[in-house]
Each structure stands twice: as C-alpha cells, then as structure tokens.
Amino acid sequence: MAAGGSASRRAQEARRQERLLREQWQAARAEAHRWEAASEGEQRVAAQLLVLTERGWRLLVDRRWPGTRAANVDMLLVGPGGVFVLDVKNWRATPHIDGGRLHADGTDRDEHVRKLLGMTRAAEGAVASLGMSPVAVRPLMVFAGRRMDTTVGRVRLLGEHEVGPALLNEPRRLRPEAVRALGDLLERAFPEYEGSSVSDSSLERPPAHPDPADDGLFDIEGLRDAALEEALQTPIEQWMTFLHPDQLALVRRNWSGPARISGPAGTGKTVVGLHRAARLAQRTSGRLLYVTFANNLPRVQSTFLKTMSPAIADRVDFRSVHQWAQEFLRSRGVDVRLRGDKAETAFSLAWKHTGRGGPLTEIDPTPRYWREEVDYVIKGRGITSFEEYAAVRRVRRGPALRRAHREAVWRLYETYEELRVERGVHDFNDVLSLALAEAGKSEAPPYAGVIVDEVQDLSLVGVRLLHTLVGDAPNGLLLIGDGQQAVYPGGFRLSDAGIDIRGDRGQILRVNYRNRREILEAALAVVADESFEDIDGLRTSGRREVELTYEDGRVLRSANSTLPEHDQALVEALRAHSSDNLGDAAVLCPSNRAITHYQRLLTQSGIPVCLLEHYDGHPIQAVKLGSYHRAKGLEFKHVYLPRHDDHLTPSATAPETASERRQLAHSQLFVAMTRARDLLWLGSVRAS
Numbered sequence: 237m238a239a240g241g242s243a244s245r246r247a248q249e250a251r252r253q254e255r256l257l258r259e260q261w262q263a264a265r266a267e268a269h270r271w272e273a274a275s276e277g278e279q280r281v282a283a284q285l286l287v288l289t290e291r292g293w294r295l296l297v298d299r300r301w302p303g304t305r306a307a308n309v310d311m312l313l314v315g316p317g318g319v320f321v322l323d324v325k326n327w328r329a330t331p332h333i334d335g336g337r338l339h340a341d342g343t344d345r346d347e348h349v350r351k352l353l354g355m356t357r358a359a360e361g362a363v364a365s366l367g368m369s370p371v372a373v374r375p376l377m378v379f380a381g382r383r384m385d386t387t388v389g390r391v392r393l394l395g396e397h398e399v400g401p402a403l404l405n406e407p408r409r410l411r412p413e414a415v416r417a418l419g420d421l422l423e424r425a426f427p428e429y430e431g432s433s434v435s436d437s438s439l440e441r442p443p444a445h446p447d448p449a450d451d452g453l454f455d456i457e458g459l460r461d462a463a464l465e466e467a468l469q470t471p472i473e474q475w476m477t478f479l480h481p482d483q484l485a486l487v488r489r490n491w492s493g494p495a496r497i498s499g500p501a502g503t504g505k506t507v508v509g510l511h512r513a514a515r516l517a518q519r520t521s522g523r524l525l526y527v528t529f530a531n532n533l534p535r536v537q538s539t540f541l542k543t544m545s546p547a548i549a550d551r552v553d554f555r556s557v558h559q560w561a562q563e564f565l566r567s568r569g570v571d572v573r574l575r576g577d578k579a580e581t582a583f584s585l586a587w588k589h590t591g592r593g594g595p596l597t598e599i600d601p602t603p604r605y606w607r608e609e610v611d612y613v614i615k616g617r618g619i620t621s622f623e624e625y626a627a628v629r630r631v632r633r634g635p636a637l638r639r640a641h642r643e644a645v646w647r648l649y650e651t652y653e654e655l656r657v658e659r660g661v662h663d664f665n666d667v668l669s670l671a672l673a674e675a676g677k678s679e680a681p682p683y684a685g686v687i688v689d690e691v692q693d694l695s696l697v698g699v700r701l702l703h704t705l706v707g708d709a710p711n712g713l714l715l716i717g718d719g720q721q722a723v724y725p726g727g728f729r730l731s732d733a734g735i736d737i738r739g740d741r742g743q744i745l746r747v748n749y750r751n752r753r754e755i756l757e758a759a760l761a762v763v764a765d766e767s768f769e770d771i772d773g774l775r776t777s778g779r780r781e782v783e784l785t786y787e788d789g790r791v792l793r794s795a796n797s798t799l800p801e802h803d804q805a806l807v808e809a810l811r812a813h814s815s816d817n818l819g820d821a822a823v824l825c826p827s828n829r830a831i832t833h834y835q836r837l838l839t840q841s842g843i844p845v846c847l848l849e850h851y852d853g854h855p856i857q858a859v860k861l862g863s864y865h866r867a868k869g870l871e872f873k874h875v876y877l878p879r880h881d882d883h884l885t886p887s888a889t890a891p892e893t894a895s896e897r898r899q900l901a902h903s904q905l906f907v908a909m910t911r912a913r914d915l916l917w918l919g920s921v922r923a924s
C-alpha cells in the first residue's frame with residue numbers, strides 16, 4: 237500500500253473524528269450542566285466521560301459503596317478499555333507525589349488513595365464472578381482544573397484534560413457484550429446512592445440543543461488523536477482481561493511458601509504468571525522479578541504487562557536468568573568475563589587432550605554429547621567433587637555410565653576447567669554459580685516476589701539462585717513450567733534445590749486456550765510415545781489429557797522431493813498472506829544454519845522478516861523468523877516449520893545416545909508445533 241494513500245485516508249479519518257467529537261462534546265457539556273451539585277471543574281470531567289458514553293462506554297455516577305453505610309463511589313466506568321473506578325477531586329491546592337504518597341497543600345492526603353483502593357477492591361470482587369481478572373479493574377483519581385498524568389502505586393492520577401484521551405487510548409479489552417454484562421453487574425453491586433444529584437437515565441440521552449459556545453476548554457485535538465489510535469489498535473487482548481475460573485483462582489491465591497504451576501502447552505500458565513505479577517505489584521510496594529531462560533521472552537512479556545497494567549509495570553523486572561545474574565554481579569563489583577567462544581575453544585582442546593579416543597567415544601564419539609554432560613549434569617547442578625558426580629542420578633540422560641566412564645567425564649571436566657581458567661574466561665554456568673555464591677554472602681536485592689517462567693529450561697544452580705532471593709517467604713517464589721517442553725538436555729528435581737512444594741502449592745492447568753484441535757493432535761502425536769519426568773519427579777505419559785477451547789484448525793503437510801521445490805512451496809504459502817496479516821506468521825527452524833538460509837530466501841523473495849531476537853511483542857507487519865528455542869513461550873496464528881523432520885532421526889554413529897537425542901528432538905518439535913494457533917505448515921524434503 238502506497239504511503240501517500242494511507243496518509244490521506246488518515247487525514248480524512250481525522251477530520252471525520254473531529255467533527256463527530258465536536259458534536260458529542262457539545263452534547264456532553266450541555267448534559268453535564270444539569271449536574272447542579274457538581275462544580276464547574278467536575279462538570280467538565282463529567283462531560284469528558286459523557287463523550288465516552290457515545291463510544292461504547294458505560295458510566296455509573298454517584299453509587300453506593302457496598303459494605304459501607306454511607307460512603308459513595310464517584311464514578312464507575314466500563315468500556316472497551318476496561319473497568320475503571322474514579323474518584324473526582326476538585327482541590328484548590330495542587331496535588332503532588334512525595335515519597336510515594338499523595339500530598340496537597342503541604343499535607344499528606346494519602347487516605348484518599350487508600351479509600352479509592354478500597355472501592356477498587358469492592359469492584360474487583362464484584363467482577364470476579366464474570367471471570368474478570370482483578371488486575372483488569374483500575375483506579376483513577378481525576379483532578380478538575382489540573383493537567384497531570386502520573387501514578388501513585390497502582391492509582392493513576394489524571395488531570396481533567398487528560399482523562400478523556402487517556403481512556404480512549406486504552407487498548408481494547410472488552411467486547412460490547414462484555415461491557416454490557418459488566419455494566420449490569422456493577423449497577424447491581426453498586427446501587428444508586430440515595431440523594432444523588434445525578435440519575436443514570438440522564439446519562440443515556442444527549443440533549444436536543446447543545447450549546448456550541450462551550451467547547452473552549454476542551455482538548456479536542458488530544459481526543460481526536462486518541463480516537464484515531466483507538467481505531468488502529470491491535471485486536472482485543474482477551475486474556476488480559478478474562479480468566480478461566482481455574483486461572484483466576486491461581487491469580488488470587490495466597491501461598492504460604494514456594495509454589496508451582498504446571499500444565500500442558502497453551503494452558504495459560506504464562507497468562508497466570510503475568511496476572512499474578514501485576515496483582516502482587518498492586519498489593520506490595522516492593523519490586524518483583526519475572527525470569528525466564530530465553531533472552532527474548534522477557535522483552536515480549538514486559539510489553540504484555542505494560543499493556544495490561546501500565547501503572548505497576550515499572551516495578552516488575554523482566555530478565556533472562558543470565559542477564560539478571562550478570563547485572564547482579566556487576567552491581568557487586570564481581571568481575572565477569574563471559575566469553576562463550578573462548579570457553580568453546582577450551583572445551584575443544586580438553587576433548588582433544590583427554591576425550592577423543594578414550595572410553596567415552598564408545599558411548600558417543602561426538603564431543604557435543606560430552607560438552608552437554610559437563611554443562612548440564614556437572615556444572616548446571618553445581619557439582620564440584622567426583623564423589624558427588626559418581627553418585628548423581630543423571631535425569632533425562634540416556635545411557636547408564638559405568639564408573640570408568642564417569643571418571644573419564646571427570647577428567648574431561650577438570651581439563652576443561654583448567655584451560656578455561658588459564659584463558660581467564662567464564663561460561664554461562666559460571667555466571668550463575670558466581671551469582672549464587674555472591675547472593676549467599678550478603679543480602680541479595682530485596683524482591684517481594686520472584687516468578688520463574690519455563691522453569692524446566694533452567695539449571696539446578698539457576699533455580700537455587702532464584703530461590704535464594706526470596707527463600708520460602710509467602711507468595712515469594714512461583715515456578716511455572718512444563719517438563720514435556722524441556723528443550724535442553726539433562727534435568728533436575730525441585731527437591732535437589734531444597735524447594736518443597738506441598739499441598740495446594742502445586743497446581744496444574746488443563747484447558748488449552750491456544751491450539752486448535754487438529755494442530756494439538758498433530759503435535760501430541762510427535763511425543764505420544766515418550767513419557768517424561770517433570771521437576772516434581774513424577775513421570776507422565778506423553779499423550780496427556782487436555783481440554784480444548786478451539787475446534788478445527790489446519791495442518792498442511794508439504795512433502796517435496798527437492799529442497800528448491802520445498803522452499804518454493806514455503807515462499808508461495810507465505811505470499812498468500814496479505815500484507816495486513818503477514819505479522820501473524822512465524823517461520824521456525826531447528827538450527828541457526830537453517831535460520832540464515834531462510835532469512836536469505838525470504839528477503840530475496842521480497843517477504844519482510846523480523847528475527848525473533850528483535851521481536852518485542854509489539855505488532856509488526858513482517859514474518860517472524862527464529863529457532864524453536866527462541867519461540868518458547870510465544871505463539872503465532874500461522875506457524876511454518878520448514879524441513880521439520882530433518883532432525884528427528886539421529887545419526888547412526890552413536891546408537892547408545894540415539895534414543896535420548898530422538899526424545900529431545902521430538903520435544904523441540906513439539907514446542908515449535910504448539911506455537912501455532914490456527915495453521916501449522918509442516919514442510920519436508922524426501923528424495924524418492
């Protein structure tokens with residue numbers, strides 16, 4: 237689409253919006269004049285909100301606060317942007333925030349914030365019966381005669397000029413039927429206040445003859461821009477607002493110590509994690525840490541939280557575990573020299589000196605397998621003595637190792653360590669071990685809570701480190717994950733980390749909200765024969781019981797006899813997308829080499845590409861491209877897996893480790909397949 241065409245359409249739309257808003261504003265001003273008890277400033281605020289009622293919002297004014305004798309709630313507002321509890325202030329003194337508290341005229345006025353939070357809690361309780369997340373109810377304090385936009389805790393403070401545009405600018409969360417249902421519910425829960433000067437019937441019809449002279453004080457431009465943005469918003473983010481009763485219960489629950497949420501792919505574990513983070517941030521004044529293993533996921537999750545709960549988003553640190561550990565070590569003045577390439581060279585040399593040609597090659601001749609043994613079994617678990625290694629149960633590692641083999645691994649490990657230290661570099665495991673040692677020495681940063689997503693990908697040392705930050709404090713540590721989606725070798729049990737998840741602190745979600753039936757069936761078929769051990773030590777069958785939300789879906793299999801034919805089929809399938817929905821597609825690959833290949837192919841074919849490592853969760857009209865590992869935790873409407881079966885048959889040179897490798901490759905493919913919501917394209921090349 238040509239840029240000029242879109243600019244002129246936008247200008248036309250802007251003019252249309254402006255005309256419409258002017259009419260609506262004049263009607264609203266005339267209407268607000270009828271609120272005799274309200275001051276001029278309050279009337280202006282009311283008029284702004286009345287404009288919203290012309291745009292699908294429902295306004296309830298001067299309501300009784302349930303559970304109190306005489307207290308009232310100024311306004312409740314329900315619309316496409318969510319549910320808001322409003323307190324309108326007409327203060328002579330300028331409000332300001334000092335030390336995290338509301339002040340005006342040199343006095344502490346924080347009791348007004350507390351009162352508004354109390355009303356908000358009452359509204360949260362009321363809407364929970366419709367499955368609405370508590371974090372989707374938001375408190376607003378609006379100041380007549382002021383210009384401001386700030387926050388104090390979870391309360392947003394807006395001036396009278398800012399309130400209309402701010403609300404119109406909210407991302408769409410509620411469909412009209414939800415607005416209606418919530419409005420009706422709140423109307424019943426917060427009955428009309430006796431003695432109110434405003435009756436609801438007066439809010440429904442604009443007067444016949446608005447006074448055109450009244451629009452002088454109104455920021456029509458601000459509202460118009462917000463209305464335009466509203467029209468360009470992404471589709472309704474349903475999960476940011478409504479939760480399944482099982483999810484809602486987990487968001488609201490109080491746990492007396494560490495807790496864990498598990499469940500198959502797509503069952504809303506991350507959704508619960510994000511809602512819980514927002515809720516904890518609302519209820520405490522401390523910071524929260526939300527950690528994953530992958531580097532790109534924190535960026536995406538942070539974007540989601542900002543959209544969902546902007547007022548508290550800056551109190552949640554989204555980090556990958558290694559990123560966090562490095563920042564922490566730097567803040568403590570510990571020198572970290574993470575050099576993956578040099579560590580890799582040290583390992584290659586160690587293999588050359590002590591591995592190659594030795595007893596380990598009988599089991600697997602590839603150094604990669606033994607690098608994984610050192611990384612995931614020895615260093616990942618923080619093992620520092622041979623006795624410990626000799627006795628360790630090698631979770632999810634295939635062949636049993638006799639003592640002679642373990643001794644050979646240990647020699648390899650020691651040689652690697654010597655060469656690494658000689659070079660003065662650290663590997664990824666060292667970063668976590670250093671951070672764990674440092675966190676144990678002195679007080680770690682004070683977090684009110686730590687949420688770990690995709691916990692099955694972390695090492696034992698990583699989990700110990702995060703546990704150290706909050707210990708067994710109530711609502712302190714929440715581990716979210718699914719052992720079936722483990723994409724790295726090895727593993728551990730929570731008991732190895734000294735974490736005890738008792739009784740109701742271990743919860744399972746079972747309703748899949750993401751994948752359409754055909755897609756999930758195809759994905760489950762890949763892992764059906766592979767039972768897996770989860771971090772609680774329990775073994776579960778590969779074909780799990782899952783309740784589905786969406787039927788149908790499409791799985792397209794494209795079998796080709798040559799690679800060029802296969803690639804052509806992929807390009808054609810992607811070209812069938814219109815430029816508007818290209819951003820819904822992702823091409824996922826099992827290796828970096830394949831990513832380079834497909835990046836070149838798509839670019840040469842004129843298809844815009846966004847690498848997953850640059851994706852931050854904001855909509856972008858380009859096909860996402862990245863590895864299966866980087867796609868973890870994400871989802872796309874259309875997923876394309878070129879040459880998806882290339883890696884499923886491990887090479888015949890290492891039969892002893894073949895089954896472990898096959899299982900890992902299956903888990904990785906399963907993760908990639910379950911990223912698809914509506915369409916899954918499976919490409920393969922089979923020479924006939």
Ligand SMILES: Nc1ncnc2c1ncn2[C@@H]1O[C@H](COP(=O)(O)OP(=O)(O)OP(=O)(O)O)[C@@H](O)[C@H]1O
Pocket residue numbers: 474475478479480483499500501502503504505506507508718721748749750868869870871910
């Ligand atoms: N309450 C809900 N209402 C509507 N959609 C939902 C709800 N909860 C989750 N979803 C949808 O399901 C998708 C999957 O949720 P989420 O990513 O939290 O699952 P998950 O269990 O963490 O998945 P995985 O383990 O596969 O990464 C969400 O992105 C959203 O599209």
